[in-house]
Amino acid sequence: MTLTLDLLPTAHGIQATVSSPASRCHNCPVRTSALCESLNDEDLATLSGLGRRRNMKAGQVLTWAGDAANLVANIVSGALKVTALTVDGREQIVALLFPGDFVGQLFSDRNALTVTAIVDTDLCTYTRPAFEALLDEFPTLQRTLLKQVLASLNDAQDRMLTLGRKTAHERVAGFLQFLAKRIGCEGPDGAIDICLPVTRCEMADYLGLTIETVSRQLTRLRTASVLTFIGGSRDCRILDPEQLDYLVNPI
Amino acid sequence: MTLTLDLLPTAHGIQATVSSPASRCHNCPVRTSALCESLNDEDLATLSGLGRRRNMKAGQVLTWAGDAANLVANIVSGALKVTALTVDGREQIVALLFPGDFVGQLFSDRNALTVTAIVDTDLCTYTRPAFEALLDEFPTLQRTLLKQVLASLNDAQDRMLTLGRKTAHERVAGFLQFLAKRIGCEGPDGAIDICLPVTRCEMADYLGLTIETVSRQLTRLRTASVLTFIGGSRDCRILDPEQLDYLVNPI
DNA sequence: CGGAACGTTGAGCATAATCAACGACTGTGG
DNA sequence: CCACAGTCGTTGATTATGCTCAACGTTCCG
Numbered sequence A, B: 001m002t003l004t005l006d007l008l009p010t011a012h013g014i015q016a017t018v019s020s021p022a023s024r025c026h027n028c029p030v031r032t033s034a035l036c037e038s039l040n041d042e043d044l045a046t047l048s049g050l051g052r053r054r055n056m057k058a059g060q061v062l063t064w065a066g067d068a069a070n071l072v073a074n075i076v077s078g079a080l081k082v083t084a085l086t087v088d089g090r091e092q093i094v095a096l097l098f099p100g101d102f103v104g105q106l107f108s109d110r111n112a113l114t115v116t117a118i119v120d121t122d123l124c125t126y127t128r129p130a131f132e133a134l135l136d137e138f139p140t141l142q143r144t145l146l147k148q149v150l151a152s153l154n155d156a157q158d159r160m161l162t163l164g165r166k167t168a169h170e171r172v173a174g175f176l177q178f179l180a181k182r183i184g185c186e187g188p189d190g191a192i193d194i195c196l197p198v199t200r201c202e203m204a205d206y207l208g209l210t211i212e213t214v215s216r217q218l219t220r221l222r223t224a225s226v227l228t229f230i231g232g233s234r235d236c237r238i239l240d241p242e243q244l245d246y247l248v249n250p251i
Numbered sequence C: 001c002g003g004a005a006c007g008t009t010g011a012g013c014a015t016a017a018t019c020a021a022c023g024a025c026t027g028t029g030g
Numbered sequence D: 001c002c003a004c005a006g007t008c009g010t011t012g013a014t015t016a017t018g019c020t021c022a023a024c025g026t027t028c029c030g
Helices: A012-017 A021-026 A041-050 A128-137 A139-165 A168-183 A200-207 A211-223 A241-248 B012-017 B021-026 B041-050 B128-137 B139-165 B168-183 B200-207 B211-223 B241-248
Strands: A052-056 A061-063 A071-077 A080-085 A091-097 A114-117 A121-127 A192-195 A227-229 A235-238 B052-056 B061-063 B071-077 B080-085 B091-097 B114-117 B121-127 B192-195 B227-229 B235-238
Touching (some): A021 A041, A071 A128, A080 B139, A121 A128, A128 B139, A139 B091, A168 A200, A168 A235, A211 A227, B041 B128, B061 B071, B091 B139, B091 B200, B121 B128, B168 B235, B200 B211
Antiparallel strands (some): A052 A121, A071 A121, A080 A091, A192 A235, B080 B091, B080 B114
C-alpha cells in the first residue's frame, strides 16, 4: 500500500458538486462527530448560514497568541497544532486537533495560544460572537460543547502526567500509540500504518523533549523491531502494537 | 502576624447559627464565586435542596480513580488535590482546587482521577445525576460551568508548558507566584505571606519534580533573599515579589 | 523519651540536553 | 542535467540538570 497525507476523506469532492449550505452540512464528513452532531437538520440550517468554509495550507497560522479572539472553528479535515510559548521562545504544543475537533478561545477577548495548520486543513469557521449566540439559542449545542471541553480537559490531565512523570521512551511510545488510535490504518499482519502528521521538531515540542531525543527513541524502537519506516521518515508502520502497548503501560 | 491554615473564612459559624437551606446558601462564603453565582435566590433554593454539606479532614479521599463517578461538589473552604497515577505508582497532581472551584467527573461512569483533601475542607456536594439534571433545568448554570471548565483548560495548558519546558527553578518560583496570587496575604514592606497548603512531596508531585529538588530550589530562593520561612517550613514570606516575577518571566 | 513524618543537605549517577558533524531529500537556477 | 542551498533527520561526544541513595536535623505527636 501507499501512505498519503490524507488522514480522512476530505470534503473537496463535496464542495465541488453541491452548493446549498444545508446540503453542504448534511454531507459534511464530520456531520456526526463535530459539534453539529447535536443539531437536527432544521437547526443545522441556522448554523450553516453562519459558518464559512476555509482552507489552510500546511504551516499557515489560524490565530496568534495575543491577538483579538474573534474566530472559532470546527476541523473538517487535516490537523492543527496549538502552541504555548515561554517569553524566551521555548515552545510547547499543548494540543493536536483532528477532524471533528473544535478550536477557538470562547468568552475571552484575546487568544492565549497560537493555532497553526500542520497539514493542509479544511475548517468550518464562525465569528466568536455569532457562535456564542448560537450556544444560547441551542442548548444541546452548548451541552455538546461542554462535553467536548470536558474531554479536552481529561486529555490535558493525561498529558500532564506524561510531561511531568514519564521517560522519553514512554513519551515517544505513548505518542505513537495515540496517533495509531487516532489516525492509524490497518497494515499487513496486524501492523498499524501511521502517516505522521508532524515533523520530529513538532513531536519534540508536543512531548517536551528535543528532536535528538525523539530521533534516538524512534531508532531504539526501530532496533527493537517495534516499528519500521516505509520510504521516508514520515510513513511509519507499527509492527508490534502489543509491544508498544506494553512500553506505554508495563502492567 | 500569625499564619494559619484557614485559607478563607469557613462556614462553621454560619452552619451553627442558621438552619434553613436557602439562607445557608445565601450566606455561603462562596455564594459569589462558585457555580451558584449564576442563580438567583429563587433558583438557588432548588439547588440548595439537592446539595449536602460535607466536611473532610486533611488527607481524606473524596473520590478514587476507577470508582463509579456519582458525586460532584463545590469547595466552600479548604483545598483539594486531583492526582493521576502511572501503573507503577508515579504520581502527578494535575490540579489544586480552592474555595469556589468545582470538582467531579461529569457525564462519565468512572472517575479517571483521585481527589484528596490536602487541608480540612468543607464541600457542598451533589449526586452526579441530580447535578446533571440541574444543568438542563438552569441554562445559566450550564453556561457558568462551561466557562469554569474552559478556565480549567487554560490552566491545564499553562501547566503543560511548565511541565514540558521549564526548569526546576522556574517551576518552583512559578508555583509560589501562583499560591501568592491565589491564597497570599499582605505582609510587611510589600512582602506576601503564604501558608503553604501542601507538603514538599505534594509540591514535587504538582511540579513534576522530586522533593529533594524542590527543597534545593527553595533553599536557593532563601539564599537569594527572595523568600524566608517564618517558624516552620510551611509559613512562607515572599520578601521580594518583583524578583519572583522576574524569575518566572525574565522579560 | 521515642518514634514517625517531614524536611534539608551531600555525593554520585543517569537521563536527556547541548553541540557538532553528516546524510538524505527537495526545490531552484544555471 | 547537475550544482547548490535549505530543510529535515540521524548519530556521536560531551555536558548539565535533576534523580537516586543516604545521612541527618526538626517538629510534633503519643
